[in-house]
Amino acid sequence: MAVEEEHAERPPEASRPLTPSEQREAERLRPVEVRPGKALYRAVLPGVVQAPADYVLALSRKSSLWPMTFGLACCAIEMMSAYMSHHDLDRFGIIPWASPRQADVMIVAGTVTKKMAPAVKMLYEQMPNPKWVLAMGACATNGGPYTRYDRVLQGVDKIVPVDVYVPGCPPRPEALMEGLIALQNKIMADRKAIG
Amino acid sequence: MVVEEERDLETIDIHVNVGPQHPATHGVFRMVLTVSGEKVVDVVPHIGYMHRGAEKLSENMDYRQALIYQDRTEYLAQFNAEMCYVMAVEKLAGIEVPERAEYIRVILAELNRITSHYMFVGAFATDLGVYGTIFTYAFREREYIQELFESVSGDRMMYGYFRPGGVVWDVSADFKERVRWLCKQTRVGINDIERLLTRNEIFVARCRDIGAIAAEDAIDYGLSGPMLRASGVPVDLRREEPYSIYDRFDFDIPVGERGDVYDRYLVRMEEMRQSVRIVEQALEQMPEGPVLPEKLPRRLRPPLGEVYMRTENPRGEYGIYLVSKGGEKPYRLKIRSSCFCNLMALKEMVVGHYVADAVIILGSVDIVLGEVDR
Amino acid sequence: MSDIDDESGEKPADPVPPGTVADTFREVLPDVAFAAAPGALDVILMIAREDVPRVLRAAKEDPRLDFKYMRCLSGVDHGEQGLEVVYQLYSYTHKHSVAIKARIPQEDPRIASVTPIWRGADWHEREAAEMFGIKFEGHPNPVPLLLPEDMTDHHPLRKDVPLVPVEEWQGVRLGPEAVNVGHIPAGYERLAGPAEGGGEEGKE
Numbered sequence: 001m002a003v004e005e006e007h008a009e010r011p012p013e014a015s016r017p018l019t020p021s022e023q024r025e026a027e028r029l030r031p032v033e034v035r036p037g038k039a040l041y042r043a044v045l046p047g048v049v050q051a052p053a054d055y056v057l058a059l060s061r062k063s064s065l066w067p068m069t070f071g072l073a074c075c076a077i078e079m080m081s082a083y084m085s086h087h088d089l090d091r092f093g094i095i096p097w098a099s100p101r102q103a104d105v106m107i108v109a110g111t112v113t114k115k116m117a118p119a120v121k122m123l124y125e126q127m128p129n130p131k132w133v134l135a136m137g138a139c140a141t142n143g144g145p146y147t148r149y150d151r152v153l154q155g156v157d158k159i160v161p162v163d164v165y166v167p168g169c170p171p172r173p174e175a176l177m178e179g180l181i182a183l184q185n186k187i188m189a190d191r192k193a194i195g
Numbered sequence: 196m197v198v199e200e201e202r203d204l205e206t207i208d209i210h211v212n213v214g215p216q217h218p219a220t221h222g223v224f225r226m227v228l229t230v231s232g233e234k235v236v237d238v239v240p241h242i243g244y245m246h247r248g249a250e251k252l253s254e255n256m257d258y259r260q261a262l263i264y265q266d267r268t269e270y271l272a273q274f275n276a277e278m279c280y281v282m283a284v285e286k287l288a289g290i291e292v293p294e295r296a297e298y299i300r301v302i303l304a305e306l307n308r309i310t311s312h313y314m315f316v317g318a319f320a321t322d323l324g325v326y327g328t329i330f331t332y333a334f335r336e337r338e339y340i341q342e343l344f345e346s347v348s349g350d351r352m353m354y355g356y357f358r359p360g361g362v363v364w365d366v367s368a369d370f371k372e373r374v375r376w377l378c379k380q381t382r383v384g385i386n387d388i389e390r391l392l393t394r395n396e397i398f399v400a401r402c403r404d405i406g407a408i409a410a411e412d413a414i415d416y417g418l419s420g421p422m423l424r425a426s427g428v429p430v431d432l433r434r435e436e437p438y439s440i441y442d443r444f445d446f447d448i449p450v451g452e453r454g455d456v457y458d459r460y461l462v463r464m465e466e467m468r469q470s471v472r473i474v475e476q477a478l479e480q481m482p483e484g485p486v487l488p489e490k491l492p493r494r495l496r497p498p499l500g501e502v503y504m505r506t507e508n509p510r511g512e513y514g515i516y517l518v519s520k521g522g523e524k525p526y527r528l529k530i531r532s533s534c535f536c537n538l539m540a541l542k543e544m545v546v547g548h549y550v551a552d553a554v555i556i557l558g559s560v561d562i563v564l565g566e567v568d569r
Numbered sequence: 570m571s572d573i574d575d576e577s578g579e580k581p582a583d584p585v586p587p588g589t590v591a592d593t594f595r596e597v598l599p600d601v602a603f604a605a606a607p608g609a610l611d612v613i614l615m616i617a618r619e620d621v622p623r624v625l626r627a628a629k630e631d632p633r634l635d636f637k638y639m640r641c642l643s644g645v646d647h648g649e650q651g652l653e654v655v656y657q658l659y660s661y662t663h664k665h666s667v668a669i670k671a672r673i674p675q676e677d678p679r680i681a682s683v684t685p686i687w688r689g690a691d692w693h694e695r696e697a698a699e700m701f702g703i704k705f706e707g708h709p710n711p712v713p714l715l716l717p718e719d720m721t722d723h724h725p726l727r728k729d730v731p732l733v734p735v736e737e738w739q740g741v742r743l744g745p746e747a748v749n750v751g752h753i754p755a756g757y758e759r760l761a762g763p764a765e766g767g768g769e770e771g772k773e
Binding site for chain 2: 645655668687713
């Protein structure tokens with residue numbers, strides 16, 4: 001009503017007759033109607049929610065796990081496939097993050113050799129608590145197809161404590177997703193322990 | 196009046212450790228750069244963090260079982276590595292491969308070349324700083340081709356599909372349809388990525404005249420593949436020493452002029468297009484028939500002898516030196532990996548450039564650490 | 570020279586047909602003894618290890634041979650008969666390839682380095698040195714390449730070095746204090762109980 005009339009008024013300087021498109025402008029450029037409303041949750045939920053602190057902390061930790069990009073070998077390619085658009089991991093809140101200082105979980109994807117083992121240990125120690133380790137693939141679990149070579153560490157759990165093992169050579173991105181969801185379940189289930 | 200006076204600044208060269216865990220090193224590769232200011236004065240590459248002993252373990256396995264190590268060594272161009280290995284065994288044992296199997300092998304190997312170059316473009320763009328865009332496009336295209344590979348062999352990555360003598364089972368009825376669609380889709384995908392990068396002013400400014408290596412030095416260092424072709428040497432093993440059925444196809448060999456990073460990128464992108472050409476020709480010529488010879492021995496025992504079989508992998512010349520002493524297991528299986536030899540020229544290419552360029556030059560070598568360290 | 574097939578001497582080396590690169594080698598270096606044999610793809614020449622620097626330098630620099638590209642340098646362990654170094658060469662101008670082998674005894678595994686001739690032999694020789702224990706004399710930087718620096722006391726690719734046995738599973742024990750973290754696959758339920766005798770300590 002009042003709004004439409006404002007826009008329907010032409011500036012007084014225009015003295016030529018209006019073209020058809022200008023005549024339709026009032027209709028075309030009608031602004032959006034903003035209706036005052038109330039969010040649904042206010043009607044349904046109370047204004048304050050009481051929840052145990054560890055529940056909230058565990059919920060927030062599991063929903064935004066940032067893995068340190070630690071792709072060593074072939075499993076890294078499947079891990080990258082899992083981050084990319086086909087099997088998106090970002091919808092779980094999981095973004096690859098290169099720096100260990102801001103990462104939550106270390107996905108050890110690939111064979112750990114004895115030459116690389118001190119570096120793995122150092123990176124694990126650089127991660128701040130709380131941290132988790134997911135051993136992806138057969139090589140990180142127990143050495144995989146290379147287990148009988150004497151320069152290969154038979155499993156990364158010889159140097160760091162592992163929370164979830166994902167078998168496969170390489171595990172499909174869906175298998176990695178299942179491993180990460182199992183890790184999320186574990187974080188929720190272990191919330192009293194982490195504290 | 197301003198008086199300018201010159202003072203000598205005392206500087207020291209510092210060592211920057213681009214360590215084994217680094218987002219830009221394509222795996223566990225470590226290089227120690229000695230920088231003076233921002234210019235690199237010396238680079239010492241340290242490899243061996245992925246040395247898993249594929250050669251030693253292959254000596255304890257059957258000829259058919261040793262195939263799995265080829266997949267895991269070159270884990271981005273698996274079909275090409277498998278092809279080299281099975282052809283080496285076939286040459287030693289004198290096995291004839293049926294025609295249909297040859298065509299299937301060539302189609303899969305060329306498609307794998309395309310996926311490998313997509314991975315190169317994605318990782319290379321990430322090294323430049325394009326965080327995620329080209330990488331996502333490249334992986335989307337790779338997923339289409341990987342779905343085909345999964346339907347053919349059963350696995351997304353480590354196929355194990357080739358056997359000495361052919362391939363292990365025939366492809367499905369809709370294989371030709373899907374490959375035709377993939378050829379069309381690949382052309383679209385390459386154009387998508389090239390539109391963003393090739394004429395991009397920043398890309399060209401960062402890649403032109405960086406990391407150039409002359410043709411004679413390239414041959415002396417033993418470079419091969421796109422790195423050699425970018426330096427102006429028109430050599431492709433599919434033309435020089437044709438193996439399998441590559442002499443039946445008509446394709447061009449892209450050759451660069453200056454040997455810098457930009458030429459290597461262009462050579463690889465053009466190679467993808469030529470691979471599509473080969474695949475289309477192979478699809479038309481592919482006959483029906485068996486995919487394994489009828490009289491394949493149950494236990495494969497090649498006679499005494501040795502062979503050095505070489506193929507053109509996406510990264511260069513991949514060679515298998517196989518020594519057989521008549522047993523069921525290889526006596527010595529030496530893998531001549533393309534990236535191992537390409538990395539030797541790193542110091543020559545990097546010294547004199549800036550630190551950021553060192554990362555790009557390493558990305559343009561397109562290393563796969565499984566192959567470098569075996 | 571020594572013959573190539575040495576485990577079972579039944580198969581004599583076939584004579585190489587004339588006109589191959591073996592003849593060119595004999596023409597270029599008439600006083601060096603070559604034993605030629607046809608391989609599956611290339612001609613194989615066997616030479617003594619003292620002739621290695623001369624033959625390979627002539628292979629690169631003589632215009633009739635012009636092997637500017639050294640493809641591969643591998644070591645082979647033949648047990649009692651010694652170690653062997655194999656050089657694979659290729660020429661882009663003449664388009665011929667050759668494999669040159671030199672046998673060295675196990676007690677005295679020294680051979681001249683070809684890094685001064687082809688710079689691309691550098692890392693190949695370092696790897697052969699640490700895998701087989703061959704000393705390449707004249708190599709500019711003979712440090713280990715692939716193996717960790719403090720673990721080079723034995724050479725893995727020698728035939729007398731065995732593979733390690735597979736160790737037992739490292740004892741992932743879900744003890745009594747663990748909570749249900751999801752499903753436990755069938756067959757692994759016994760691990761959910763009290764700690765069993767698990768795997769042995771990892772060897773480092």
